[in-house]
Amino acid sequence: MRTKRASLLVTLLGLAGLCAAREAASYPHAFTPQQSKSEEELLTLPGELGRPGGRLVVSLRAEPKTLNPLTAVDAPSREVILGAMQADLVHINRATQLTEPALATSWRVSADYLQYTLTLRKGLRFSDGHPMDADDILFTFRVYLDENVHATQRDLLLIGGKPIAVRKVDALTLVFQLPQPYGVGERLFDGLAILPRHLLEKPYTEGKLAETWALSTPANLWAGLGPFRLKEYIPGQRLVLERNPYYWKQDGKGTRLPYLDELDFLFVPSSDAQVLRFQSGDTDVISRLSADNFFLLQRQQRGFTMADAGPGLEYNFVFFNLNDLGEKASSEMARKQKWFREVKFRQAVSLTVDREALVRLVYQGRGAALWGPVTPGNRRWLNTSVPHPARSLDQARRLLKEAGFSWTNASNGDSVLVDSGGKPVEFSILTSSSNADRTKMATLLQDDLKQLGMHVQVAPLEFRSLIERVTQTKEYDACLLGLVSFDADPNSDLNVWLSSGGTHLWNPSQAHPATTWEAEMDHLMEQQLSATTYEQRKKLYDRVQEILAENQPMIFLASPHILAGAKDTVGNFHAAVLEPYVLWNVEQLFQRDGAGSNSK
Amino acid sequence: MKLPSKLAKWLIALGLLHGAVICAGFFTPYDPGEQDRENTYQPPTHIHLVDSQGHFHIRPFFYRYLNREDFSEPPQEDTTKIIPLRFFAKGARYHLMGFIPLSLHLFCSDPGSGRIYLLGTDAYGRDQFSRILFGGQISLLTGLLGAFVTLLLGASIGTTAGYYGGWRDGLLMRLAELFVALPWLYLLFALRAFLPLAVSPLEAFLLVVVVVGTVGWARPARLIRGIVLSAKERDFVRAARGFGASNTYLLRRHILPETAGVLLTQAAILIPQFVLAEMTLSFLGLGVPEPLASWGNLLANLQQYSVLVSYWWMYLPALAIVPFFVGYLGLASALQEHANPHKIEVGVTGDTV
Numbered sequence: 020m021r022t023k024r025a026s027l028l029v030t031l032l033g034l035a036g037l038c039a040a041r042e043a044a045s046y047p048h049a050f051t052p053q054q055s056k057s058e059e060e061l062l063t064l065p066g067e068l069g070r071p072g073g074r075l076v077v078s079l080r081a082e083p084k085t086l087n088p089l090t091a092v093d094a095p096s097r098e099v100i101l102g103a104m105q106a107d108l109v110h111i112n113r114a115t116q117l118t119e120p121a122l123a124t125s126w127r128v129s130a131d132y133l134q135y136t137l138t139l140r141k142g143l144r145f146s147d148g149h150p151m152d153a154d155d156i157l158f159t160f161r162v163y164l165d166e167n168v169h170a171t172q173r174d175l176l177l178i179g180g181k182p183i184a185v186r187k188v189d190a191l192t193l194v195f196q197l198p199q200p201y202g203v204g205e206r207l208f209d210g211l212a213i214l215p216r217h218l219l220e221k222p223y224t225e226g227k228l229a230e231t232w233a234l235s236t237p238a239n240l241w242a243g244l245g246p247f248r249l250k251e252y253i254p255g256q257r258l259v260l261e262r263n264p265y266y267w268k269q270d271g272k273g274t275r276l277p278y279l280d281e282l283d284f285l286f287v288p289s290s291d292a293q294v295l296r297f298q299s300g301d302t303d304v305i306s307r308l309s310a311d312n313f314f315l316l317q318r319q320q321r322g323f324t325m326a327d328a329g330p331g332l333e334y335n336f337v338f339f340n341l342n343d344l345g346e347k348a349s350s351e352m353a354r355k356q357k358w359f360r361e362v363k364f365r366q367a368v369s370l371t372v373d374r375e376a377l378v379r380l381v382y383q384g385r386g387a388a389l390w391g392p393v394t395p396g397n398r399r400w401l402n403t404s405v406p407h408p409a410r411s412l413d414q415a416r417r418l419l420k421e422a423g424f425s426w427t428n429a430s431n432g433d434s435v436l437v438d439s440g441g442k443p444v445e446f447s448i449l450t451s452s453s454n455a456d457r458t459k460m461a462t463l464l465q466d467d468l469k470q471l472g473m474h475v476q477v478a479p480l481e482f483r484s485l486i487e488r489v490t491q492t493k494e495y496d497a498c499l500l501g502l503v504s505f506d507a508d509p510n511s512d513l514n515v516w517l518s519s520g521g522t523h524l525w526n527p528s529q530a531h532p533a534t535t536w537e538a539e540m541d542h543l544m545e546q547q548l549s550a551t552t553y554e555q556r557k558k559l560y561d562r563v564q565e566i567l568a569e570n571q572p573m574i575f576l577a578s579p580h581i582l583a584g585a586k587d588t589v590g591n592f593h594a595a596v597l598e599p600y601v602l603w604n605v606e607q608l609f610q611r612d613g614a615g616s617n618s619k
Numbered sequence: 620m621k622l623p624s625k626l627a628k629w630l631i632a633l634g635l636l637h638g639a640v641i642c643a644g645f646f647t648p649y650d651p652g653e654q655d656r657e658n659t660y661q662p663p664t665h666i667h668l669v670d671s672q673g674h675f676h677i678r679p680f681f682y683r684y685l686n687r688e689d690f691s692e693p694p695q696e697d698t699t700k701i702i703p704l705r706f707f708a709k710g711a712r713y714h715l716m717g718f719i720p721l722s723l724h725l726f727c728s729d730p731g732s733g734r735i736y737l738l739g740t741d742a743y744g745r746d747q748f749s750r751i752l753f754g755g756q757i758s759l760l761t762g763l764l765g766a767f768v769t770l771l772l773g774a775s776i777g778t779t780a781g782y783y784g785g786w787r788d789g790l791l792m793r794l795a796e797l798f799v800a801l802p803w804l805y806l807l808f809a810l811r812a813f814l815p816l817a818v819s820p821l822e823a824f825l826l827v828v829v830v831v832g833t834v835g836w837a838r839p840a841r842l843i844r845g846i847v848l849s850a851k852e853r854d855f856v857r858a859a860r861g862f863g864a865s866n867t868y869l870l871r872r873h874i875l876p877e878t879a880g881v882l883l884t885q886a887a888i889l890i891p892q893f894v895l896a897e898m899t900l901s902f903l904g905l906g907v908p909e910p911l912a913s914w915g916n917l918l919a920n921l922q923q924y925s926v927l928v929s930y931w932w933m934y935l936p937a938l939a940i941v942p943f944f945v946g947y948l949g950l951a952s953a954l955q956e957h958a959n960p961h962k963i964e965v966g967v968t969g970d971t972v
Contacts, residue, residue: 291924311925318929376656380743432712432720452904455923459742462909466654466743476819477909 059142060124061269068270069278069590069609076302077602078287083258086241086249087232088212089162089170102599103260103282105212106244106267108137108156109205113595113603116399116507118205122151122213122244122267132200132551137208139191144265145215146248147239153187158216158223160185168228172211178548183207200549202556206508215242234258246277246606258284268606278590278609297323303589303610306600308582309456310383316584328581328594330387330396335460335501336573337448339365341525342493343533355446355496358438363422365571367415370408371467377577381459385582389575391564392515396578396596397507400557402564415471426472436472445474446496449488452479454501460576461499490527499576500524505598509547509560516544516563525572536570588612626957629950636942640755644713647749648727648735652910653711655734655744657686660930662694663739663747671698679704683733702733739932741920747932751939754912758901759943761828761913762894766886768832769893770839774875774882777843782851782870792844795837803834807905823907831896839885843878850877880958887951891944898940914940 083096088105091097101107110121123137143151163172164182176183181198188194197204218240222231232241234252241249244267247260260282268276285302287293294312297305298319308316317325339359344352358364374388387394390408393401408414423439436444450461461477468475480488488495502522504511514520518532518541532538540563547559567573583594583601591607594600602608639646664681680703682696710727714720728735738747780791807830818826850856856873864872894914900906901915902922909916917936921927 294924309925311923311929315925315929373656380656380659462743463654463656465910466652479904 059267060140061267061275062120062124062140063269063271063273064276064607065271066604066607067591068272068274069607070611071274071278071609072280073278073610073612074281074283075279075304075589075605075608075610076283076285077304078293078296078302079258079284080290080293081288082255082286083234083284085233086236087229088214089168089172090229092171098599098602099258099260099284100212101210102602103247103605104243104245104249107209107211108139108213109208111206111209111506111597113597113599114593116397116597118203118209121208123208126205128204132202132204132549133197135195135197135204136188137193137195139193140267141191143244143267145217145242145244146263146265147215147218147242148265149215149217149242151213151215151244152190153193155213155216156193157185157187158220159211159214162214162219162223162228163211167226168223175207175211200551202547202549202551202553203508203510206506206510209506213244218242247279247282250281256286258286260284266606270607277606279605282605297584300586304583304585304592304601304608306581306583306594306602308584310381310385310579310582313385313582313584314383322587323584324587324589324592325584326582326592326594327385328583328596328600330394330578331581331596331600332394332397332504332507332578333501334389334392334394334504334578335457335499335576336389336392337368337464337497337499337576338525338573339497340493340495341533341572343526344493347493354438354440354442358424358444358446359497361422362570363418364424365574367418367422367471368468369571369574370411370415370418371471372464372574372576373410373467374577375410377460377463380463381456382577382579385580387578387580389578391568391575392502392512392573393564394578396581397504399507399553400509400560402561404561405564405568412470419471434472435474443474444472445476447476447478449478449480449485449495449498451482451485451500453482456579457499457501464499464576489524490521498524503598507597509544509556509563513544513548516540534570536566537572540566623953623957626950626953629946629953633943633946633950636946637759640752640759641716643749643752643756644715644721645723646725647746647752648710648724649746649749650711650713651745651749651753651912653745655740655746657744658684658734658736658740659742659744661736661740661744662930663932664736665696666704666735670701676701676703681728681733681735700733702728702735704728704735738935739930741917741933742926747917747935750912750917751914751936754914754917754936755939755943757824757907757911757913758894758897758915758940759890761824761831761897762890762892764828765831765835765893765896766889768828769835769889770882770886772833772836773839773885774843774878776836777840778847778870778875778878780840781844781847782866782874784848788844792841795840798834798837801834803830804899807900818908820907820911827897827900827906830900831893835889835893839882839889842881842885846878846881847874850874880954884951884954884958887947887954891940891947894940894943 079095079098081093081095083091083099084093085091085096086100086104088100091100107121108123109118109126111117112119122140122143124140125138127136128134139153139156145151160176160183162168163170163176166173178197178201179199183198184196186194186196195204201207219228219231222228236249238249238251243263246263246266246268248263250261251259253259262277262280266276270276285296287296290307290309290312293302293305294308294316296302298316298321313325316323340356341359344356348356378384378386378388391402391405395401419436424436424444426434427437429435438444448461448464450457452458458477458479465475465477485498489498502512502515514522515524517523518526518529518537521527523529526533529537532541543559543563547556550556550559581594581596581600585592585601588611590609590611591604592601593604595603597603661684666679666681668679669675670680680701682698683700683702684694685697704726705728706726708724708727709722710724712720712722726735734746736746736748738751741747741750776791776795780788810830814826851869851874856869859869859873897906897913898915898918901913902919904919906915907913914936920933926933
C-alpha cells in the first residue's frame with residue numbers, strides 16, 4: 020500500500036515537472052524544472068486522514084470583485100483569495116489563534132525586536148509549477164510597499180509611519196527590518212499573499228498591476244501558493260477552483276493535500292437563500308448562520324452536522340454622534356450632542372440595556388452579553404475585571420438626574436425625559452436594514468429606553484449609506500453597528516481605538532484627540548504596539564478596556580456565536596471562531612463518499 | 620330613501636368589522652407594543668373547558684406554555700396551573716378611538732397569572748391578536764383616507780375634463796395616461812431617499828396616504844369624465860342651460876349627482892385596493908415604522924425564511940384582511956346593482972367610456 024502510494028506520488032511529480040517544463044518555455048525567466056522529491060519540505064498536518072478526490076461546494080454572498088490580492092477589499096474576494104488560493108509566510112491558526120509555520124518554516128527575532136529572520140520552506144512551487152524563492156518575496160514586498168500600487172496591505176506594513184525593509188540573505192533566508200519594535204511581528208505576515216514574480220513583474224513595471232488578475236483571467240495566467248488554483252469562472256453563477264498539485268502540505272500518512280479535487284463557490288446573495296441551497300444539498304458547508312436558521316437546520320436533522328464554535332470576535336454596540344461638527348451643526352443637533360457628550364447619559368443608556376434579553380431574543384441564546392469590545396471568545400485578551408453592572412433602571416434614573424435631566428408627564432400619561440432646557444429627549448438610531456439581527460436589537464433597545472422616558476426611533480438604512488453618514492457626512496444621532504476583528508490580537512482593532520483611526524466610529528479621523536481619555540487610549544495603543552511581551556501588552560490593553568467601560572463611547576451589547584454546518588459526508592469539518600469560519604482548513608476537508616455535491 | 624336589504628346586509632357586516640378595529644383596545648387584552656420577552660414566538664394559546672384531569676369548568680381557562688431552553692422543541696403546556704379567563708376585566712390602559720382613556724377589556728387573565736395569546740406572539744413576545752386589530756386601524760385608515768383623496772382628485776379632474784372639454788380635456792387625459800404608466804413603487808423608493816432619516820410614525824402614515832391617494836386618481840377620473848360627457852348632452856341639462864343656468868349650477872344640480880353611483884362603487888373597490896397598497900409598502904419597509912403595527916409590517920416578519928417555515932401563526936395577519944375584502948367587494952357589487960339594476964353585466968360605466 021505504502022509503496023503504491025509513493026510511486027503514485029512520484030508519477031504525479033514527474034507529470035508536474037513535465038507540465039512545468041512545457042510552460043517554462045513561454046516565460047522569459049526560464050528555470051530548470053528538475054527538482055527531486057527529496058528537496059521538498061512538506062508541512063505535515065495532524066488530523067483525521069482523508070480520502071482524496073471529490074468536490075466541495077460553498078456558497079458565497081456575492082461575486083468576488085477580483086482575484087488580485089492587492090486590490091481585494093470586499094469580503095468575498097478576501098475569502099476566496101486568502102482562504103483558498105493564496106498562502107502566507109507565517110499563518111495564524113484559526114482554531115488555536117496562534118502563529119504557526121507556513122511558507123516560512125521558522126523565524127527568529129533579534130534581541131531588540133527589530134529584526135525578523137525567516138527561513139523559507141524548501142522546494143516551494145507556485146500552482147503553475149514555477150519554483151518560488153526569496154526573490155518572489157522581495158518582489159512581493161516591493162509591490163506592497165510601493166505607494167503607486169495602492170495596495171490594501173501597505174498600511175499594515177507601516178509601523179509608526181515607516182515601512183518595513185526586506186533583505187535577502189540567501190535563496191532561503193530573508194531578514195525583515197522593522198523601523199521600531201513590534202511585539203508580535205510574525206503576526207504581520209498572516210494574510211500577506213506571496214505574488215509570483217514571473218507573472219506579475221511585467222505588469223508591475225508597466226504600471227498595470229491593479230488591473231491584472233480580474234475574475235476573467237485565463238487560468239494559466241494565474242498562480243498562487245494556496246491549496247487551490249483557478250479553473251473557471253462563470254459570471255453570475257460560480258467560481259471553480261481546482262486542486263493545486265504543488266501544494267506544500269501533507270497529511271500524517273504522506274498524502275499531499277488538499278484532498279479535494281475541486282472547490283466551487285456558488286454566488287448566493289441572501290443568507291436565507293444560502294440556507295435553502297444547503298438544505299437542498301446544493302452546497303456542502305454553510306457558515307455565518309443566524310441563530311434562527313441554525314435552529315431551523317438543526318431541527319430538520321437531515322444528514323447535517325451543525326457546529327456552534329462559541330462566541331466569535333464580532334461585537335455589536337451603539338454609539339452616539341460625538342463628532343465636532345463645528346458650524347455645520349444645527350441648533351437641534353447641538354442640543355442632542357450636549358446629551359450625548361454627557362458621560363452619565365451614556366452610562367444610563369448602558370445600564371438600561373437588557374443584554375440578557377438581547378442574547379435570548381436576537382441570538383436565541385447562542386450569543387454572549389458584552390460589556391467591552393473583547394468577546395468571551397477571545398480569552399487571551401479579555402479583561403475579566405471590567406465590571407458587568409446589572410441592568411438597573413433606578414441607577415440609570417439617578418445618573419440622569421445628576422446630569423440635569425428630569426421627567427414630565429406627557430398628555431397621554433407617559434413619563435417623558437427632558438433635559439435641563441425642558442426639551443424632550445428624542446433621537447434616532449441608525450441600523451443596517453440588511454441585518455435582521457441588528458434591526459431586532461435596535462427595536463429591543465427602543466423599548467428599553469422607553470422605560471427611561473426617551474423617545475427613540477429606529478431608522479434602518481442601506482449599509483453603504485449608513486457608513487457614509489457615520490464616517491463622511493456625520494448626519495446621525497446614534498448608530499447600532501457591529502465590528503468583526505479579523506484577528507484575536509488587539510492590533511487588528513488599532514483603527515477603532517486610535518483617535519486618528521478611520522473606524523474610530525463615534526468621532527473618526529481626529530487630528531488631535533478630543534478628550535483626555537481618548538488621548539490616553541491613543542497612548543496605550545501605541546505603547547502596546549511596541550511592547551514586546553504578552554504580559555506587558557495585556558496590561559496596556561486591559562487599561563484600554565477599562566477606559567472604554569468608564570466612558571462608554573460605545574455601549575457594547577452582545578456577540579453572536581459562530582454557527583456553521585456541513586453535510587455529514589464532509590470530513591475534518593471543524594468550525595473556527597475566526598474568518599474563514601469553515602474553510603480555514605480547506606486543504607484538510609474531504610468527502611467521505613468521494614461523490615461530492617450533486618449540483619451541476 | 621330605504622336601503623335595499625342586500626346593501627344593508629353588507630353595510631352591517633362591514634360596520635361590525637370596522638367596529639372591532641376601531642374599538643381594538645376593548646377587544647384585545649394587551650397593549651400592541653408591549654413586549655413579553657420571556658414568551659417569544661409562542662404558538663396560539665388553547666382555550667380549554669376540560670382540564671388535564673378531565674374535570675369540566677364553566678369558566679373557560681387556559682394553560683401557560685412552559686419556557687423552552689431549546690428553541691427547536693415545540694412548547695409544552697404547563698398543566699399544573701389553570702388560568703381562568705376574566706371577562707370585562709380591568710387591564711392595560713388604552714385610549715378608545717384615540718381619545719377616551721379606558722382600561723376595560725373584553726377578556727384577559729388576572730395580572731401575574733399568565734398571559735393569553737389568542738393568535739400567538741412574535742419575535743418580541745408581542746400579542747399578535749392585539750397587533751392585528753390595532754394594525755387594522757392604520758391599514759384601514761390608510762385605505763379610507765387614500766380612497767377619499769383619490770376620489771376627490773379623480774372627481775374634480777374628471778369633471779373638469781368632461782365638462783369643459785377642449786384643450787383642458789386633452790391635457791388632463793394625457794396627464795392621466797402618464798400617471799397610469801408611472802412605476803410608482805420605484806418612485807416611492809426614490810421619494811423615500813429624499814426624506815429625513817427618521818420619519819415619525821405620523822409623518823410616515825401621512826406619506827403613505829398621500830402617495831396611495833395621489834397615484835390612483837387617473838382611473839376614476841376617466842370614469843367620471845365619461846359620465847359627465849354623456850350627462851351634459853342630456854335633454855334636461857340642455858334645457859336648463861337654455862334657461863340660462865350657470866356652469867356651477869349645472870354641475871352642482873344636474874351633473875355631479877349623476878356621478879354619485881360611480882363614486883360610491885369606486886370607493887368600495889378602491890378602499891381594499893389601497894389597504895393592499897399600504898400592506899405592500901409596509902411590507903417593503905416604506906410604510907409605518909416599528910414598533911407600530913400595520914397589517915403590512917406584521918407580514919414583513921415573514922421575509923425571514925426561518926419564520927416562514929417555523930411559525931405558522933405569523934401568517935395570520937394575512938387572513939385578517941379576507942373578511943374586510945369580502946365585505947367591501949360585496950358592497951361594491953350591491954352598490955352597482957343598486958345604482959344600475961338593469962345593467963349588471965355591462966357594468967355601470969361600460970357603455971360610456
